[in-house]
Amino acid sequence: MNIHSSILLAPYTTFKIGGPAKFFCEIKDQFDALTAFEFAKKENLSVFVLGGGSNLLVSDRGFNGLVIRVVNRGVEVIKQDNSGVSIRVASGENWDEFVSFCVKNGWWGLENLSHIPGSTGAIAVQNVGAYGQEAKNVIDSVTVFDTATNQILSFKNSDCGFAYRTSIFNTSQKGRYIIFDIIFKLKKTEAPILSYKDLAEWFENKFPDLEKIRNAVIQIRDRKFPFPTEAKKGNAGSFFKNLQLNAEQYGILKEAVVREFSLEAWEKLDTKVFKEGSLYKIPTAFLLELCGLKGVEIGGACINANQPLVIVNKTGEATSSDVVEVAKTVLNTLKSRLGVCVNIEPELLGFSQSELRDLGRVL
Ligand SMILES: Cc1cc2nc3c(=O)[nH]c(=O)nc-3n(C[C@H](O)[C@H](O)[C@H](O)COP(=O)(O)OP(=O)(O)OC[C@H]3O[C@@H](n4cnc5c(N)ncnc54)[C@H](O)[C@@H]3O)c2cc1C
Structure with a gap:
């Protein structure tokens, strides 16, 4: 090496x-x-x-x-029977190639997570989620190198602290473990997840097979924002996370939306809110649109028009400062008009303490 x-x-x-x-x-x-x-x-x-x-x-x-x-490679079936299969995948494998491989083999569980760039190891880091599916539902265990003890360890799913876009790997134990491989547990029997609005509408009452679900996810995603194959379309997926509020915070948001906009705006937002347990999941994209942030463009970076959670390197020559300024404009506007603190999703590398604080990352 x-x-x-x-x-x-x-x-x-x-x-x-x-x-x-x-x-x-x-x-x-x-x-x-x-x-x-x-x-x-x-x-x-x-x-x-x-x-x-x-x-x-x-x-x-x-x-x-x-x-x-x-950059390690390797995909190995370690156990299977009529109902399911366990596959060990090296971290360095390309995620979407692995998803495609599983779909072709008729293994259910990853198809909704199609067309997400990156490596397989990172899937566990932020418990990647899309179109009604999350990594935590298909991960059996994660093998890591512990940089504190130089040992190889295996974490069961329940040890990983998976929650919305988080795990121990990007929170309490951030930086400590290098993920070397993941064991996924997939089904051989039909298990379509079509609860997500876009997919439900796409298939109406039909019962699609795996290939059809994967193709639908790819097409729906491509309509919303560019897959970053070239610098001009560079992005890191959603830059802003959705909000999760308790009942009191949700009431405060309602007051702010009615005060700043209208009761109609609130009623529209309310139909898009998803309740999970005691938490209200608010689509941040709708708040951005409401605040007129869709058109924000600074230097070479801009808010993506179709899916405003995404910041795009529009010119191919955007600087990190352009992206940070766009992000700050969004975060500050949402805070000052609606009183909400939205978290950002990507990792930030090489920034100063004050830049990190501006983006809500307090160390
Ligand atoms: C077009 C586009 C669409 C996207 N859509 C989605 C989506 O729908 N849902 C979603 O959740 N995300 C999405 N993302 C974000 C991103 O693709 C995922 O988070 C992906 O899993 C990151 O993988 P990566 O290998 O590129 O990780 P990197 O960006 O290289 O790293 C991300 C984090 O993981 C850590 N990490 C990476 N590999 C390892 C390892 N082997 N061991 C320990 N730590 C590691 C890094 O230190 C860093 O903290 C999207 C991004 C883009 C550009």
Whole structure:
């Protein structure tokens, strides 16, 4: 394994934004991981673990540390019977290629998570979710390298602390574990999840097969925002998370929407709210539209027109500061007009404490 210096990170991200990493290496196993961490310790460097860079915004100044990219490969069926299959997948495998492989084999569970860029390992980090499905429903266990003890450990699903866009890997234990592989448990019997509005409308009362669901998800997603295959369409998916409010906070939001806009606006929002237990799930995209934030454009970055949760590198030459300014405009407007604090979704690398604070990331 070689450790390289001054490697530009922009090409390793789907935003196509970001300066150089002081050091950069690619690892395939725990021995590479050990070597990399020993190097970082000797040089007194911070470490960042990189997958496909699709949930990441890197600062134009780059990262003054060691970036470790996980590139191990391998897909192995470890158990199966008539009803289901358990598959171990290496972190470095491309996620959507793995989804396609499962769909072709007739294994149910991942089809709603089609057309999401990035690597398989990162799927567990933010408990990736889309179109009514979440990673936590299909993950059996996660194998990690513990950088604190240099040991390989296996976490059961219930050890991972999965919740909306979170797990222990991006909260309480952030930075401690390198995920090396994930075991998924999928079904061989039909199990379509069509509860999500877009899919329910697409299929009405029909009973689609796996391929049809995957194709529908791909087409619906492509209508909303660009798949980042080139710099001009660079993005990191949803930049802003949806809101989860308790009953009191929901009441306060109602007052603000009626005061700032109208009762009709509130009634429209209310029909889009999803109640889960005691929490109200509010679509942040609707709040952005309400506040007229759809047209925000600063430098080369803008709010995507069809799906305003996404910030796009419109010119292909947007800087990280352009993206940060767009994000700040959104967050500040939502706070001042509606009194809500929305969280951002992507990881931020190489930013100053004050930039992080502006984006709601308090360290
Ligand atoms: C067009 C587009 C659509 C998207 N749609 C969705 C969506 O519908 N739902 C959704 O949830 N997300 C979505 N995303 C976000 C993103 O694709 C996912 O979060 C994806 O899982 C990130 O994978 P990655 O390999 O690119 O991770 P990276 O961006 O490289 O890293 C993300 C985080 O995971 C950590 N990480 C990565 N690999 C490992 C590892 N092996 N071990 C430990 N930590 C690791 C990194 O340190 C970082 O904290 C979308 C992004 C884009 C660009």
